[in-house]
Amino acid sequence: xxxxxxxxxxxxxxxxxxxxxxxxxxxxxxxxxxxxxxxxxxxxxxxxxxxxxxxxxxxxxxxxxxxxxxxxxxxxxxxxxxxxxxxxxxxxxxxxxxxxxxxxxxxxxxxxxxxxxxxxxxxxxxxxxxxxxxxxxxxxxxxxxxxxxxxxxxxxxxxxxxxxxxxxxxxxxxxxxxxxxxxxxxxxxxxxxxxxxxxxxxxxxxxxxxxxxxxxxxxxxxxxxxxxxxxxxxxxxxxxxxxx
Numbered sequence: 001x002x003x004x005x006x007x008x009x010x011x012x013x014x015x016x017x018x019x020x021x022x023x024x025x026x027x028x029x030x031x032x033x034x035x036x037x038x039x040x041x042x043x044x045x046x047x048x049x050x051x052x053x054x055x056x057x058x059x060x061x062x063x064x065x066x067x068x069x070x071x072x073x074x075x076x077x078x079x080x081x082x083x084x085x086x087x088x089x090x091x092x093x094x095x096x097x098x099x100x101x102x103x104x105x106x107x108x109x110x111x112x113x114x115x116x117x118x119x120x121x122x123x124x125x126x127x128x129x130x131x132x133x134x135x136x137x138x139x140x141x142x143x144x145x146x147x148x149x150x151x152x153x154x155x156x157x158x159x160x161x162x163x164x165x166x167x168x169x170x171x172x173x174x175x176x177x178x179x180x181x182x183x184x185x186x187x188x189x190x191x192x193x194x195x196x197x198x199x200x201x202x203x204x205x206x207x208x209x210x211x212x213x214x215x216x217x218x219x220x221x222x223x224x225x226x227x228x229x230x231x232x233x234x235x236x237x238x239x240x241x242x243x244x
Contacts, residue, residue, distance in 0.1 A: 008032065008043045011052065013118020015059045018099055020122050026054055065117040066096045067228050069210055070220035072112045078103040088112065092220055101125065105186060110135070110204035111212040114220065123235040124207065130164075130181040131235065134206035135188055138175040139197040147195045148176055158190045177205070208234055 006014070012023035012032070024041055026032050032039040033053045045052065052059045070092065072078065077085045078100045088100050092114065101113040101121045115121065124131050150156065154165035167179040178188060189199050205212045209230045210223065223231070 005044050005046050008034065008039050008045050008052065009041065010118070011045055011047060012054070012059060013122060015052075015118070017054060017059055017097070017118075019101070019118055019125065021125065022099070023118075031055055064096075065120075066094075066098065066115060067117065067120070067223040067231070068092075068094065068098065068114040068220050069212070069215070069223060070112050070114060071212060071215040071217050072104050072109055073217040074107055074109050077106050078112060088114075091218055094220075102183065104204060105189070105202070108202040108204065109217060110202075111207055111210065112204070113207060113210065117236075119236045120232070125183065127182060129235070131208050132179055132181055132206070133183070133204060133208075134177060134179045136171060136175065136177050136201075136203045136205050137188060137192065137199060138201040139192060140174070140200050141197070142173045143170075143176065143197060145170070147197065150195050151176075151178060151191055156191050156194045158184050158187050158194075163187065163191065174200075 009020045009023040009027065012018055012026070013020045017023065018026065023032075027039050027041050027043075030038050031054055034043065034045055034050050036051075039052070070088070072088060073091070075086070076088055076091060078088045085106070089098075092098075094114065096116050098114040098116050099121070101115060101124050104110065104112055113120075113124070123129055148168050148170060152166050152168040154163060156163050161184070163184065164180075164182050166181075169177050171177055180187065184190075188202060192199050203212075210227055215221065
């Protein structure tokens with residue numbers, strides 16, 4: 001079957017090798033070659049003809065996408081682990097080559113998606129789509145209603161930028177849930193610090209329609225057929241125009 005030309009970062013994502021953002025990092029570090037020549041960011045290839053290699057590994061497109069959810073334990077990193085750290089891929093035994101979508105802080109727990117579908121990674125991480133992510137946050141001591149209103153107001157600044165309004169609900173005297181539609185580095189911890197509190201525990205409990213439910217820390221399962229269908233409908237299939 002004849003294949004259509006693709007930008008190389010999109011091809012690497014669709015191959016299940018990495019997200020598009022991570023693919024661009026590999027290309028920028030001169031780790032990707034096309035037909036023996038060092039690849040460039042934005043380069044267009046023909047998957048049916050061109051041979052793409054990352055490091056010493058030849059890349060081919062994935063025909064069968066898989067989707068898992070895991071309850072990331074505290075102390076596990078979602079980026080590349082150093083010698084001192086344990087990475088998320090060190091605690092799973094999945095036959096297919098998968099990668100995590102986005103990240104959770106080392107000290108945070110909760111829902112993380114693992115997949116070999118680079119399309120899904122692109123849509124869930126790209127800021128233009130504003131996908132929902134919900135967290136359960138516990139602070140030290142009691143948090144007042146006025147503080148919860150500040151967290152929801154959209155008036156706080158993180159890394160020099162004002163955050164978007166959030167949906168905040170009290171869970172207990174010292175805990176609350178917060179729903180975000182943006183993804184800034186350590187955003188919740190920085191927001192909580194801005195109102196004079198410290199985060200004791202932070203757990204992500206939902207990404208779009210995918211909920212953590214009762215997964216134990218370290219436990220992972222495949223998404224159900226209905227979970228997968230709805231997630232793809234509101235991400236990949238809802239956005240016909242590709243970001244290239």
